[in-house]
Amino acid sequence: MSLFERIGGAAAVDAAVDIFYRKVLVDDRISHFFDGIDMDAQLVKQKAFLTMAFGGPNSYSGKDMRAAHKHMNLTETHFDAVVENLAETLTELGVASEDISEIAGIAASVKDDVLNR
Amino acid sequence: MPTVEFDGQFYPIDANETLLNGLLRQHVGLPHGCKAGACQCCLMKVTAGDIPKTAQVGLKESQKQLGYILTCCAKPESDLKICEVNNAMPKFEAEVLAYKMLSADVLGLHLTKVFDFKAGQYLNIWHANNVIRSYSIASVAEIDDYIELHVKIIPNGVFSQWAQHHLKVKDKLTIQGPIGHCIYSPNNLNQPFLLIGVGTGLAPLYGILRDALNQGHQGAIDLIVGAKNEQGIYLQAELLQLAQTHDQVKVHFVVQTKITTGSTISQDDLYDFVKKRFPSTKHYGVFLCGAESFVRKMKKQCFLAGANMQDIHSDAFLPCS
Numbered sequence: 001m002s003l004f005e006r007i008g009g010a011a012a013v014d015a016a017v018d019i020f021y022r023k024v025l026v027d028d029r030i031s032h033f034f035d036g037i038d039m040d041a042q043l044v045k046q047k048a049f050l051t052m053a054f055g056g057p058n059s060y061s062g063k064d065m066r067a068a069h070k071h072m073n074l075t076e077t078h079f080d081a082v083v084e085n086l087a088e089t090l091t092e093l094g095v096a097s098e099d100i101s102e103i104a105g106i107a108a109s110v111k112d113d114v115l116n117r
Numbered sequence: 118m119p120t121v122e123f124d125g126q127f128y129p130i131d132a133n134e135t136l137l138n139g140l141l142r143q144h145v146g147l148p149h150g151c152k153a154g155a156c157q158c159c160l161m162k163v164t165a166g167d168i169p170k171t172a173q174v175g176l177k178e179s180q181k182q183l184g185y186i187l188t189c190c191a192k193p194e195s196d197l198k199i200c201e202v203n204n205a206m207p208k209f210e211a212e213v214l215a216y217k218m219l220s221a222d223v224l225g226l227h228l229t230k231v232f233d234f235k236a237g238q239y240l241n242i243w244h245a246n247n248v249i250r251s252y253s254i255a256s257v258a259e260i261d262d263y264i265e266l267h268v269k270i271i272p273n274g275v276f277s278q279w280a281q282h283h284l285k286v287k288d289k290l291t292i293q294g295p296i297g298h299c300i301y302s303p304n305n306l307n308q309p310f311l312l313i314g315v316g317t318g319l320a321p322l323y324g325i326l327r328d329a330l331n332q333g334h335q336g337a338i339d340l341i342v343g344a345k346n347e348q349g350i351y352l353q354a355e356l357l358q359l360a361q362t363h364d365q366v367k368v369h370f371v372v373q374t375k376i377t378t379g380s381t382i383s384q385d386d387l388y389d390f391v392k393k394r395f396p397s398t399k400h401y402g403v404f405l406c407g408a409e410s411f412v413r414k415m416k417k418q419c420f421l422a423g424a425n426m427q428d429i430h431s432d433a434f435l436p437c438s
Contacts, residue, residue, distance in 0.1 A: 010174060014175075014427075017426070018425045022420065022421060025420075025421060026421065039413075039416055039417065039426065040426065043426045044156060045156075047155055048155035048156055051153070051155050056153075057153040057154075057155075
């Protein structure tokens with residue numbers, strides 16, 4: 001069974017996205033990036049990001065992640081904040097720690113793209 | 118082999134081919150992005166035929182109700198007709214059946230029901246010389262024999278000034294619709310609802326409220342109407358009447374400044390009022406209508422207080438020149 005299937009597929013993304021998005025919006029390290037954006041449009045992107053991080057059908061490429069974040073001058077702190085919120089969300093949902101590690105690994109794989117390095 | 122009709126042409130779709138790939142293969146430039154059901158760029162609407170299984174993954178109930186699909190996820194099993202979601206809908210001539218000022222600056226209009234609609238949707242009025250204005254529908258197609266609009270009279274409003282001074286009963290308006298998906302969906306009859314509107318944001322909420330009741334919604338429904346001052350509150354009697362005849366309905370009027378001392382209207386900041394009375398919006402269905410700045414701010418507040426994005430429906434009013 002693939003990681004994506006193991007943690008519950010698209011339903012897992014749906015269960016996680018609101019919790020994750022809420023954490024991001026109240027995290028002072030990164031919340032300002034989301035000021036004034038269209039929340040519905042952003043939710044679609046969050047779902048695509050989570051789908052990718054959960055090992056789901058390929059929705060975001062490294063190139064997409066780079067282009068999307070290029071103009072933001074992001075730092076390690078910003079990136080780490082997102083992964084931290086993701087891990088906390090998954091812990092809250094009772095996802096097994098090995099799976100959380102695997103997911104954090106997938107997220108880490110696009111770090112250079114997100115930070116435009 | 119199913120056939121898909123789009124823009125007046127017919128396209129056969131191979132078995133096991135997605136609708137998107139089938140049309141792209143035949144050189145139809147459908148918008149698309151991830152081809153994985155995540156980005157929703159390929160959103161289209163089915164106007165005839167059976168909606169294929171898996172074609173609506175991730176869409177809101179309201180969008181599913183309106184027949185929206187993701188073409189990258191759709192594998193048609195039978196013939197379909199599709200169109201763009203906000204495509205050029207036909208225009209109709211609607212006659213003004215009734216004309217009444219609901220408050221000092223809100224004009225209530227009843228137009229002939231020339232098309233079917235779901236409460237909460239809106240329409241475009243095509244006025245002289247390319248002046249197009251959108252207004253939300255306040256009536257309920259299943260209950261009312263007319264399309265009701267609440268037109269805010271704006272000091273330099275091209276359409277509203279004309280309507281206030283020249284429009285009368287029996288005149289015709291060219292209208293196009295219905296548009297939008299801020300509608301009631303009967304998928305969770307016990308869900309508590311929070312309906313919050315500012316100014317004429319009440320119009321779609323008035324329809325959604327009565328639509329919900331008509332469809333047997335059981336959950337508590339709290340309608341909060343906000344305005345700058347008491348003059349901005351309208352339909353108060355009708356709303357209080359609804360609350361009286363339906364135990365599950367509570368209506369709150371909140372204004373920033375108040376002169377009279379009556380108790381049916383509260384003086385408060387709308388956001389504080391909502392926060393105090395609904396500290397947690399977890400499991401709530403939330404409907405927000407009114408100025409864009411209000412919708413954006415209240416959406417964030419209600420989301421952070423626990424409501425899921427899937428359960429927050431909104432219609433943001435944008436100003437026109």
